[in-house]
Amino acid sequence: MTKKQNLLKGIFQENPVFVLILGMCPVLGVTTSLLNALGMGAAFTVVLILSNILISLIRKLIPNDIRIPAYIVVIATLVTIVDMVMNAFTFSLYEELGIFIPLIVVNCVVLGRAEAYASKNGVVDSAIDALGMGLGYTIAIAIVASIREILGSGELLGFNIIPFNLFEPATIFILAPGAFITLGFLLALINVIVAKRNKKTVENK
Numbered sequence: 001m002t003k004k005q006n007l008l009k010g011i012f013q014e015n016p017v018f019v020l021i022l023g024m025c026p027v028l029g030v031t032t033s034l035l036n037a038l039g040m041g042a043a044f045t046v047v048l049i050l051s052n053i054l055i056s057l058i059r060k061l062i063p064n065d066i067r068i069p070a071y072i073v074v075i076a077t078l079v080t081i082v083d084m085v086m087n088a089f090t091f092s093l094y095e096e097l098g099i100f101i102p103l104i105v106v107n108c109v110v111l112g113r114a115e116a117y118a119s120k121n122g123v124v125d126s127a128i129d130a131l132g133m134g135l136g137y138t139i140a141i142a143i144v145a146s147i148r149e150i151l152g153s154g155e156l157l158g159f160n161i162i163p164f165n166l167f168e169p170a171t172i173f174i175l176a177p178g179a180f181i182t183l184g185f186l187l188a189l190i191n192v193i194v195a196k197r198n199k200k201t202v203e204n205k
Contacts, residue, residue, distance in 0.1 A: 003128055010132030016109045017140035018190050023109045026100045027141050028179040034157055037145035039093045040100060041138025043086065045131070047078045047104050052118040052130035054078075059119045071114045076105045109133060147182050148173045 001009075016022045023044075030040045054074050062070045083101050086094040094101070104110060113133055118126040146156060152174030154162040162169075172178045 003125070006125060006128045007132040007135075010129065010134070010136040011139065012136070014133070015136040015140055016133055017137060017144075018187065020109075021187075022112065023107045023137065025103065026107070027144060027183065028176070030097055030100050031141055031145035031148055031179060031182075032152075032174050033096075033149050034142060034145045035093070036096050037141040038138065039086075039090065040097055041134070041141055043082050043097070043101055044104055044107070044110075044137055045134025047075065047082055048110050048113060048134045048137075049127055049130040050078050051075045051110055051114055052126040053123055055114045055118040056121060056123045056126035067119065068111075068115070071111060071119075072105070075110055075114070079104045109137065144179070144182050144186065147186075148178050151182075152178060 010016070012019075014020060017024075017027055026040055026044075030036045051071075051074055055071055058070075058074075079102060082104075083094075086097075086101060113130060117129045121129070149156055150161050151170055152172070154160060154167055154169045170178075173182065
């Protein structure tokens with residue numbers, strides 16, 4: 001696999017949200033606005049990249065019997081650092097994201113990439129894998145958040161996108177049920193597109 005393919009697989013073929021359906025708690029919880037989604041995506045990506053790099057560096061030093069606890073210690077340390085940095089420099093966003101920042105520790109995407117990839121590959125490839133997965137995750141939650149914010153408030157990043165005289169915002173989209181509705185329709189749409197593409201590929205053969 002080339003470095004480009006390694007990067008792009010996390011965005012498309014193995015997208016953590018739309019394909020693997022992993023890390024759903026933050027996807028449903030922080031996507032009430034695009035700003036929150038981008039902040040969460042940035043924090044997630046930083047932790048994922050740094051954890052993959054560190055675990056790749058020390059993978060040969062960790063006894064096989066304790067590798068999972070060791071990975072969790074590394075991830076928890078990085079999450080704590082990111083949590084403290086966000087608290088210091090982006091306090092309003094930090095308050096909005098709340099418990100979802102510490103919960104990155106138990107996000108199965110981060111631990112999964114550590115176990116499935118970083119523990120078996122070099123530093124550069126592990127960093128590229130993490131960047132691709134992080135971008136895929138960020139893009140996915142940004143799409144969900146954008147739809148919810150536009151339909152729920154008529155705004156995006158504080159800008160009025162749809163005038164109220166043309167569109168009455170549906171408040172349900174910025175509430176908990178709106179997350180499930182939006183994600184459900186997006187997953188259905190993606191499945192239809194993938195099925196049609198697979199069918200076309202088979203017919204061309």
